Amino acid sequence: MITASFALVLSLAGALGIVRATNSALADVARLEAVAPVLSGPSDEVVNYLLVGSDSRVGADPDDEDFAAVGSEDATPGMRSDTIIVVRRDLRTGEIALMSVPRDLWVKIGDSGQHQRINAAYQRGPDVLVRTVQRALNIPIHHYLEIDFSGFKRVVDAIGGVHVCVDAPSRDKATGFYIGKRACKKVGGAQALAYARSRFFEEKIDGSWRKDGTGDVGRGARQRMFVGRLAEDALAYLSRHPLESSSVFGAVTSAVSVDPALDLVDLGRQLRPLADGASVSYNLPVDSGWAGDAFVFRLAKEAQPLLGYFSGVGQAPPPPG
Numbered sequence: 001m002i003t004a005s006f007a008l009v010l011s012l013a014g015a016l017g018i019v020r021a022t023n024s025a026l027a028d029v030a031r032l033e034a035v036a037p038v039l040s041g042p043s044d045e046v047v048n049y050l051l052v053g054s055d056s057r058v059g060a061d062p063d064d065e066d067f068a069a070v071g072s073e074d075a076t077p078g079m080r081s082d083t084i085i086v087v088r089r090d091l092r093t094g095e096i097a098l099m100s101v102p103r104d105l106w107v108k109i110g111d112s113g114q115h116q117r118i119n120a121a122y123q124r125g126p127d128v129l130v131r132t133v134q135r136a137l138n139i140p141i142h143h144y145l146e147i148d149f150s151g152f153k154r155v156v157d158a159i160g161g162v163h164v165c166v167d168a169p170s171r172d173k174a175t176g177f178y179i180g181k182r183a184c185k186k187v188g189g190a191q192a193l194a195y196a197r198s199r200f201f202e203e204k205i206d207g208s209w210r211k212d213g214t215g216d217v218g219r220g221a222r223q224r225m226f227v228g229r230l231a232e233d234a235l236a237y238l239s240r241h242p243l244e245s246s247s248v249f250g251a252v253t254s255a256v257s258v259d260p261a262l263d264l265v266d267l268g269r270q271l272r273p274l275a276d277g278a279s280v281s282y283n284l285p286v287d288s289g290w291a292g293d294a295f296v297f298r299l300a301k302e303a304q305p306l307l308g309y310f311s312g313v314g315q316a317p318p319p320p321g
Contacts, residue, residue, distance in 0.1 A: 151255025153189030
């Protein structure tokens with residue numbers, strides 16, 4: 001139950017637009033050697049970044065305000081990729097597009113014939129997740145980034161919080177998220193994580209709490225909106241507090257794990273349009289159903305134009321309404 005890798009990327013994009021990282025800071029970034037052999041080779045058309053939110057509780061602090069909602073490593077062992085977002089950059093135009101991949105998408109895992117939910121692939125390693133995404137969606141993945149609960153909160157707190165906007169009083173009793181009126185409220189890392197993790201999102205309409213019926217699809221849409229807001233707030237914070245840029249960058253570099261070839265300075269420049277609100281956000285079209293007694297999603301026919309676009313051979317689908 002998580003959502004979050006994209007958060008780090010956007011903060012990173014804002015930070016790198018203002019200050020170039022020192023070699024020592026870059027040396028602290030964890031590099032995931034295992035993913036290098038399975039990433040796609042360079043393309044003349046697009047570059048796709050796979051952003052992964054790990055639900056690892058490693059490092060969870062019992063003194064944190066949200067510890068009861070997040071839980072400990074003992075209570076929830078292992079790791080799953082609870083959030084998967086593909087960020088596409090057009091190499092000719094510089095345009096940015098985001099696509100959420102539902103955690104319950106039913107796919108073949110890695111190079112095997114075994115079917116499971118896509119979020120289970122990460123348990124076997126980030127390389128297996130990359131192979132799974134490329135095989136299931138038939139799109140190239142050129143770079144990989146991941147972040148966990150603790151890293152997500154550190155990044156949000158490092159930029160002084162992020163504005164979360166809701167159209168009505170909103171809550172999730174499972175994660176502890178709550179905003180009591182229609183508003184754009186700046187929240188710290190714990191509440192930002194509670195919003196990003198929310199799977200039981202409710203709004204108060206005409207005096208009654210109503211659960212969001214769109215499930216994982218709605219959660220993906222909220223996450224992508226959060227991505228843009230995080231990028232904007234990171235840029236705004238660093239514009240007002242340029243002397244804090246080194247501490248923000250330190251929070252980012254300590255929180256993220258990336259593939260060996262990723263140039264983080266270049267990444268910030270390439271993804272800068274996110275901070276300017278100049279990106280398009282898509283949900284992956286899926287059909288719901290069952291695999292035995294498990295509720296799952298499967299790719300819908302309508303997904304093919306979008307996947308063609310992310311593979312670099314198709315035109316951009318119409319922007320979501």
